[in-house]
Amino acid sequence: MRTDATYLGIIIRVDSNAVEVELSNDIPSAAPIINGRLYKIGQIGTFVKMPMGNITIYGIVSSVSNRPINSDDDGTKNFIAGSRFLSVQLVGEKIGDSEFEKGVGTYPTINDEVHLVIEKDLFDIYGEKNIGSIEIGKHSSSENLSVYVDTHNLILRHCGILGSTGSGKSNTTVSLLKAILTDYQGSRIILVDPHGEYASAFPDANVLKIGHAHKPLHIPFWLMNFDELAYFLVGADQRDDQKVEYRLFRELVTKLKKENFKLKSGDVNPDLITADSPIPFNVRKLWHKMNWLLNASFSVTPKDEQTEVTAKEVNAGNYDQLIPATFEPYALTNAAPFKSKHIEYYSYEKKLLSRLRDSRYDFLFNPGDYKDENSSKDLHNLLSDWVGSEKKLAILDLSGVPFEVLDITIGLITRFVYDSMFWGRHESYTGKNRPLLLAYEEAHTYLGKNEKNSYSKAAVEKVFKEGRKFGVGALVISQRPSEISETILAQIGTLIALRLTNSGDQSIVKSSAPDNLNSLMDLLPSLRVGEAVIAGEAIKIPSRVRLKLNYPRPTSEDPKLVECWTKSHESDAESYKTVVTKIREQKI
Incomplete structure (x- = not known):
């Protein structure tokens, strides 16, 4: 009804995926208070709804103007003077009391009403948490609204966390993994950690590190094909x-x-x-x-x-x-x-x-109890350490791996885990009966699209293309999506995009976004730290989400520069002996 406090205006133009709305001149305020809560009209990325009988169509505001856009028959755009107008991209519909669904079956028409989406409507869209979902964060437009993602699609349809340095990638990764580990007692995750950053954030994880005295990571060379x-x-x-x-x-x-x-x-x-x-x-x-x-x-x-x-x-x-x-x-x-x-x-x-x-290659040639045919352990022990232990998260700390063999090392880990899931796909304790998530931090350093003979890229691409059938899901985490294999990007079902300032990275994310909702993706340069646009198969509707700050945190946070520089520091040549020794031995 046009007398409702949520009324915005009428539709004046309809396209296959968007509509144009003329705002009513009778709206008393650009920031109305409805049910005690302040709303702002015309904010980019906010939702509007178009009621049509028992069907409600939802859209996202993509642009605001004081002129509507009209195209002549020859395709040229003419601007007609007017009042206030919104361009809205259609995202889904809700029929009666049924759940919200992506896509539009019935389109609105000229002069249909458009209303502001209030908090109650958002709860109707996102629904309540159930056994098949996890909470990913809070909706940016409402601190009270939790946003949930479908766990099955998030894992087995693969996902990506992409954002510039300092945008909150590591914190987002921790939030996601903690939500999975907390909600599912039978979950299994392997996190490939090239820089050794995540052990501090997961004190209860099974951390395996190259050269560690008590929990060494063993990768026997004979695992290679x-x-x-x-x-x-x-x-x-x-x-x-x-x-x-x-x-x-x-x-x-x-x-x-x-x-x-x-x-x-x-x-x-x-x-x-x-x-x-x-x-x-x-x-x-x-x-x-x-x-x-x-x-x-x-x-x-x-x-x-x-x-x-x-x-x-x-x-x-x-x-x-x-x-x-x-x-x-x-x-x-x-x-x-x-x-x-x-x-x-x-x-x-x-x-x-x-x-x-x-x-530097001792970790491959002398892998403890897995050295050769006379050793006391075999691959069943290795699988038990990686994916069969009581701890649901295994962090493989590769900070001690020489860069020259990082490619083969990650390829070896990936292929061995994939093979174990493939050949064990009918076993009750692994394969399809107990799926696994493989998470790859700093993915752009070893999954580059220009790497022609990359063993890690070949192995990870196989997981992205075929892993779903055998219970293997994958998560890539990167600050340079433009450098990642196109095959991997094309297979990402759910995209968690944080702030991206590089135009090349932005264009890659926009073209890879599963829902092709460019109005939200255009927000990437202006997102706040710890804020992300989530789109894809695991979420009901593409959303702008705030993620909570986790403690303890990964060691990837910035140093406290001002605090460090305001102190006086004393050192001499002798002090740097330890640093030089570590450089020579390649050990922390």
Whole structure:
């Protein structure tokens, strides 16, 4: 009714996804008080409603003007002088007492009434919290209105938290994860934390850290498939698969794996073991064998069969201590002992030895109880540590991982978890019967769209494309969405966008927004810290939401610059010895 306190005006133009509203000149105030609460008319991003019998259509204000926009037949826009006008994008409808639904089945027409949406209407839209939803924050236009997201769609349709530095990404991540952990006793989350920021925010989490004395993160190198292994150990990739040394290297790795078919997790049929099978083997033994083949001398010529039987070995060496075997010197003339014909491993052997001697890779080559076939633990123990412990959140702290192998490390973690969910999809305790969320902090540093041979990107893209079917959901957290893989962005079902100031990042988010509601996305540069626009499959209607500040917080917050600079500090050259040692050892 036009006499209602909520009445705004009438519709003067209708498009396929928007309407234009002429505000009534009889509105007594631009900030009416309704039911004791102050409302402001014409605020960008606020809701309006269009009642049509038992159907109520809802829209979001996208622009305000004192001139309506009219287009001639040739497409040119003419401006007609008038009073006050609102452009409104249609977002959904409510039929009778049923729940609010996205999309519009019946469009409003010219001269239909438009009303202000008050707090009661917002409660009708957002509904009450139920077992299938979690509270994500409070609506920006009402401190009393909780905003809920559908947990199923949020996790299994994947989600993204995107925002510039200092916009509140880490706090938003903590809010989201805490809401899940609090509401669901059977939830499972793995947070990949490249900078080691989140342990402080989750004191009860299962924090696994590279090199930690009590809770070390073990990532055995033999979890890699052959492509990853060849790239990491000797710098070879699939483009080398026609080379003799590449094929021989594959055969050697396969042979070592087939020798270890009796395992702690259960015996494996040797005939089914390939170079890609995650079977433990001793990488130092691999190097020792390659070195042996390169440097051995034999009693027979290269044309004959040069084997261990015909070798002129003096000392077997020690592969665990990287001591090569020694042999009788081969003759320079055509006489015994003869030089080895196995020269194929020349470059591979040197690269592998260099890798083994580099202490930065100890977490891969010496993964505690998972080192090789003689170790006390196997992959079932590793899975139990990561996803089967009593603690629902596992934080994998990768701050001690060299940047050069961060890509393979994250790819390895992702692929192993995905494989466990795929092959365990029918088990009662994992797979589809107990889904899992994989969260990736600082995603742009290893999931870049321009990375052509990125193992982590390939693994994470597979989760985004196929993980839903096997109970694996993914969350990416990034300050540079324009640098993230387009495949990943296209698969994000729910977008949590905080303040973004870079125009390139804004355009990517706008084009990736599942609801294509540009009027809300245009607010990105002006959002307050800790405020986000949420759109997508997990939320009933795209919304501007305030997220609460969490304590304890991640260690990603800004330093207290003024407080630090107002103090006097004393230091000398001796004081920096500790810093230099940490730089050299790459340890905090």
